[in-house]
Amino acid sequence: xxxxxxxxxxxxxxxxxxxxxxxxxxxxxxxxxxxxxxxxxxxxxxxxxxxxxxxxxxxxxxxxxxxxxxxxxxxxxxxxxxxxxxxxxxxxxxxxxxxxxxxxxxxxxxxxxxxxxxxxxxxxxxxxxxxxxxxxxxxxxxxxxxxxxxxxxxxxxxxxxxxxxxxxxxxxxxxxxxxxxxxxxxxxxxxxxxxxxxxxxxxxxxxxxxxxxxxxxxxxxxxxxxxxxxxxxxxxxxxxxxxxxxxxxxxxxxxxxxxxxxxxxxxxxxxxxxxxxxx
Amino acid sequence: xxxxxxxxxxxxxxxxxxxxxxxxxxxxxxxxxxxxxxxxxxxxxxxxxxxxxxxxxxxxxxxxxxxxxxxxxxxxxxxxxxxxxxxxxxxxxxxxxxxxxxxxxxxxxxxxxxxxxxxxxxxxxxxxxxxxxxxxxxxxxxxxxxxxxxxxxxxxxxxxxxxxxxxxxxxxxxxxxxxxxx
Numbered sequence: 001x002x003x004x005x006x007x008x009x010x011x012x013x014x015x016x017x018x019x020x021x022x023x024x025x026x027x028x029x030x031x032x033x034x035x036x037x038x039x040x041x042x043x044x045x046x047x048x049x050x051x052x053x054x055x056x057x058x059x060x061x062x063x064x065x066x067x068x069x070x071x072x073x074x075x076x077x078x079x080x081x082x083x084x085x086x087x088x089x090x091x092x093x094x095x096x097x098x099x100x101x102x103x104x105x106x107x108x109x110x111x112x113x114x115x116x117x118x119x120x121x122x123x124x125x126x127x128x129x130x131x132x133x134x135x136x137x138x139x140x141x142x143x144x145x146x147x148x149x150x151x152x153x154x155x156x157x158x159x160x161x162x163x164x165x166x167x168x169x170x171x172x173x174x175x176x177x178x179x180x181x182x183x184x185x186x187x188x189x190x191x192x193x194x195x196x197x198x199x200x201x202x203x204x205x206x207x208x209x210x211x212x213x214x215x216x217x218x219x220x221x222x223x224x225x226x227x228x229x230x231x232x233x234x235x236x237x238x239x240x241x242x243x244x245x246x247x248x249x250x251x252x253x254x255x256x257x258x259x260x261x262x263x264x265x266x267x268x269x270x271x272x273x274x275x276x277x278x279x
Numbered sequence: 280x281x282x283x284x285x286x287x288x289x290x291x292x293x294x295x296x297x298x299x300x301x302x303x304x305x306x307x308x309x310x311x312x313x314x315x316x317x318x319x320x321x322x323x324x325x326x327x328x329x330x331x332x333x334x335x336x337x338x339x340x341x342x343x344x345x346x347x348x349x350x351x352x353x354x355x356x357x358x359x360x361x362x363x364x365x366x367x368x369x370x371x372x373x374x375x376x377x378x379x380x381x382x383x384x385x386x387x388x389x390x391x392x393x394x395x396x397x398x399x400x401x402x403x404x405x406x407x408x409x410x411x412x413x414x415x416x417x418x419x420x421x422x423x424x425x426x427x428x429x430x431x432x433x434x435x436x437x438x439x440x441x442x443x444x445x446x447x448x449x450x451x452x453x454x455x456x457x458x459x460x461x
Binding site for chain 1: 298300303304307311312313315316317319320325328329332333336337340354355358362400403404407419422423426427428429432443444445447448450451452454455458
């Protein structure tokens with residue numbers, strides 16, 4: 001609608017006399033901002049209306065002013081002493097009429113609400129997926145850690161085996177097989193004795209797990225006397241991995257006895273499990 | 280407003296915003312007859328109109344901070360407050376008494392009230408009332424002073440809805456023509 005169309009439509013008069021519907025009022029307010037001539041026409045019409053209002057002025061009773069002066073003075077005094085003045089709700093536009101929302105705004109609101117709902121739904125879906133992924137990630141991480149630690153275990157074990165193999169491969173190495181004694185015939189242990197370096201390594205091929213507080217002790221018989229070669233424990237790997245014991249220059253025989261934990265100064269002869277002479 | 284102003288509107292607004300009771304007194308002296316006229320026209324009861332006027336000025340005083348000079352003249356702003364306060368009072372009273380706004384409106388469209396209350400500009404008003412025809416006067420009063428909708432006016436005046444705006448336009452054009460002659 002052009003500016004002149006507004007001016008002749010009766011909308012301006014309806015607006016100024018508060019007859020216009022909220023839709024019409026909003027439409028005209030847009031036109032007022034758009035066309036200066038519409039704004040002028042509205043203002044002219046409003047001045048006419050206000051002139052008419054003023055013609056109907058009536059002097060009010062004096063008591064109203066007295067009341068107001070008193071109320072306002074009290075309020076201002078109240079403010080000074082920190083009291084909060086009563087909050088008044090003022091609706092300056094239309095009394096008791098429904099708030100109007102233009103259809104485009106309604107559609108915009110509908111679209112906004114739909115977008116919000118869509119966003120909330122996606123939030124929900126992705127949040128569920130995210131927590132699912134989080135759980136899976138944690139599981140993978142745990143399994144990866146387990147694998148890594150298992151790998152470390154295997155690496156350590158392989159290094160130990162390689163080390164054992166290196167010891168055995170040394171050409172100066174002498175193998176002393178120690179079969180079970182009469183009391184423990186199924187037992188078996190092997191001493192690897194490096195004649196060059198005098199180092200002694202032990203492999204417990206088959207020795208039963210000792211009772212609590214007990215430990216096996218290796219002895220070397222040197223010139224008819226038993227010599228302590230150290231104590232050792234039985235673990236899952238002792239049958240395959242060499243344990244380094246104390247070194248000895250010369251030995252006529254090697255033997256293993258079961259002693260109290262920490263070892264004994266002299267071997268307990270009836271607890272001799274294995275024994276063997278170097279060839 | 281025949282009296283000589285000692286404050287410009289801008290000075291008055293500034294004074295009110297700085298909580299000057301002196302400016303408030305000045306505002307009351309200059310605008311209370313016009314606003315009381317509105318309250319009286321809307322409520323049709325001098326005692327109620329007095330209470331409404333007090334409410335109007337309290338609202339003006341308490342919400343002057345919200346008045347924006349860029350959005351219109353002070354008088355327009357005050358007239359809106361006055362009209363809305365009076366119509367709200369009327370509606371809540373009508374509600375309490377179980378009366379319809381229409382009933383209140385239709386018995387207040389005569390000229391008898393002007394005989395009771397001495398208007399500030401009796402001659403001007405008489406001239407306007409003489410020259411506006413009754414229907415034109417009624418349509419302005421129903422819309423402006425009673426807050427009736429186009430639909431309600433169409434029913435009260437028994438005219439088609441589409442005619443209400445045209446009738447209002449003619450009434451205001453006539454009103455402005457008369458006012459120019461005053």
